[in-house]
Amino acid sequence: MRIGLIDVDGHNFPNLALMRISAYHKSKGDTVEWWWSDLEHYDIVYMSKVFSDAYSPDVPEPLNADKVIKGGTGYAISLGNDGREYFDKENHADLPTEIERCFPDYSIYPQYEFAVSMTSRGCPRQCSFCHVAAKEGCRSVKVADVSDFWNGQKEIKVLDPNLTACRDKRDLMAQYRETGAWIDFTQGLDIRLLNDADIEDINRMKLKEVHFAWDNPKEDLTERFDNYAKLGKKNSKGRLATVYLLTGFNSTMEENLWRIYTLRDLGYHPYVMIYDKPNASKELRRLQGWVNNPKLFAVCKRFEDVDSTKRQNASRT
Numbered sequence: 001m002r003i004g005l006i007d008v009d010g011h012n013f014p015n016l017a018l019m020r021i022s023a024y025h026k027s028k029g030d031t032v033e034w035w036w037s038d039l040e041h042y043d044i045v046y047m048s049k050v051f052s053d054a055y056s057p058d059v060p061e062p063l064n065a066d067k068v069i070k071g072g073t074g075y076a077i078s079l080g081n082d083g084r085e086y087f088d089k090e091n092h093a094d095l096p097t098e099i100e101r102c103f104p105d106y107s108i109y110p111q112y113e114f115a116v117s118m119t120s121r122g123c124p125r126q127c128s129f130c131h132v133a134a135k136e137g138c139r140s141v142k143v144a145d146v147s148d149f150w151n152g153q154k155e156i157k158v159l160d161p162n163l164t165a166c167r168d169k170r171d172l173m174a175q176y177r178e179t180g181a182w183i184d185f186t187q188g189l190d191i192r193l194l195n196d197a198d199i200e201d202i203n204r205m206k207l208k209e210v211h212f213a214w215d216n217p218k219e220d221l222t223e224r225f226d227n228y229a230k231l232g233k234k235n236s237k238g239r240l241a242t243v244y245l246l247t248g249f250n251s252t253m254e255e256n257l258w259r260i261y262t263l264r265d266l267g268y269h270p271y272v273m274i275y276d277k278p279n280a281s282k283e284l285r286r287l288q289g290w291v292n293n294p295k296l297f298a299v300c301k302r303f304e305d306v307d308s309t310k311r312q313n314a315s316r317t
Contacts, residue, residue, distance in 0.1 A: 001025070001043035004035030004065065008049035008074065009056045011109065014116050016159070017048050017072060017095060019104035026105060034108070038064045049074030052085055054278050071095070073131060084276075087131035104149060114155035115181070119144045119172050123162040125190075127215065129249050129275055132161040140165035146175040155182040155208060164190040164198060173201035182206045182236065188213035188244055191224045196231065203233045210235060214263070215246040217255035222262055229266045242269045245291075248284050249275040257303055260291060269294075 003025045007015050022032045035045050045065040049056060049072040058075075061068045076092035077085050094100065104116070122137040123130070140162045150156055156179065163169055163185070176183050188211045189198075202210060210232075214221055229240055243263050247256050256272075263270045272288040274280045290306045291297055300309040 001028075001030045002041065003030050003032045004042040004045040004062065005032065005108070006035050006045060006047040006059065006062075008047055008059055008072075009051055011111070014104075014106070014109040014112055015048050015050070015072075016104060016116055016118065018046065019106060019108060020095060020099050020102045021046050021048075022105035022108050023102040024099045027102070032105075032108070035062055035065075038062060040064060041066075043067065044069060046071070048072040052077040052079075054079075054085070054276065073135060076135070077131065084129075085131075087134040089134060092135060101148075103151070106153075113153060114157050114184075115150040115153040116157050116159055117144075117146055117149040117176075118159040119146060119149075119175075120160045120163050120166040120168070124165055125162065129215070129246065136161065140167075142166055142168040142172060146172070146179060150179055150181065153181060155184065157184045157186050159187055161187055162190050164193040169198070170201070173198070173205075177201065177205045180206065182208035184208040185210045187211065191221060191228060192219075194224070194228065199228060199231045203231075207233060207235045209237070210241045211244060212241055212268075213244040213246070214259050215244070215249075217251045217259055222266075225263065225266050225268065229268070239269055240267045242271050245270050245272050247272055247274055247287065248277075248280050253283065253287070256287060260303075264297075 005018050005022065007018060009015070025032050035042065042062065042065040044067045045062045047061070047068065047070045049058065049070070051074050056074055071093060073087070073092065076088050078088050080086050106115070120140050120142050122140045123132045124138050124140065126133040126138055146156070156176065158176065163172060166172065183205045191212045212225070232240060234240055245256065245259055260270045270291055272291045274284055274288055286306060287303060290300065290303060296306070296309065300306055
């Protein structure tokens with residue numbers, strides 16, 4: 001058969017589902033390629049989408065395929081009457097077991113030299129802005145070993161949604177450490193559950209990057225972050241960690257700035273995430289543009305001084 005693949009989100013990051021689908025069909029002797037036009041006939045075209053339409057608009061279905069299969073979280077996210085996104089489990093289908101178990105075909109993304117890994121799924125937090133619990137369950141459960149994703153790459157990007165909550169985290173942390181690869185915890189370790197053994201495991205890794213999250217401003221996590229600042233090692237960039245900050249959901253600007261200033265004073269690199277960014281206020285966009293611009297954030301210490309700092313920098317150039 002001739003198989004076509006469409007990465008609806010673009011090719012900005014490897015799509016794990018498509019890599020597994022490619023590996024499965026190649027093992028069957030099928031031809032697998034990126035779908036590129038309606039001039040060629042395909043037996044099956046797979047369309048995969050991770051993000052909602054607000055961030056990753058859908059594309060038209062191919063007209064030259066006997067069968068089109070759509071999948072991914074993005075196709076199961078709907079907009080409620082309150083303007084918030086919801087995960088509709090009835091519109092989501094997991095990959096068949098025989099495909100889910102395939103080692104990813106990294107060759108379809110030759111531009112990326114790292115491995116991607118998702119060794120646990122699920123999260124007990126059930127945050128109302130997040131789809132993980134609805135999609136994967138309210139427990140963090142080990143679903144694979146690191147060797148199911150890694151075959152010698154120098155870097156591994158860990159996609160587990162809440163590895164810190166997994167009861168098998170000691171085993172998984174050891175597996176990541178023993179690869180000798182650079183480890184990037186991309187999704188945010190849960191600092192509320194991080195214990196000294198976790199920190200010791202992280203300190204023994206080749207740490208490319210570690211991410212945390214401080215989503216709820218009503219929850220004061222200062223002591224937690226202060227503890228990691230004292231015990232944790234710095235990453236490959238010589239800084240403690242990056243901390244995702246959710247804004248535009250349940251926080252005031254004062255609460256946003258309190259978290260930002262607190263983390264900066266402790267030595268962290270805050271990173272502003274905006275909920276429903278297409279409809280965000282100009283002030284929130286300015287806040288994100290300040291914090292997420294390392295050079296501007298380094299020279300401008302207070303949000304209210306952003307515009308004057310920009311004008312001063314412009315006058316020098």
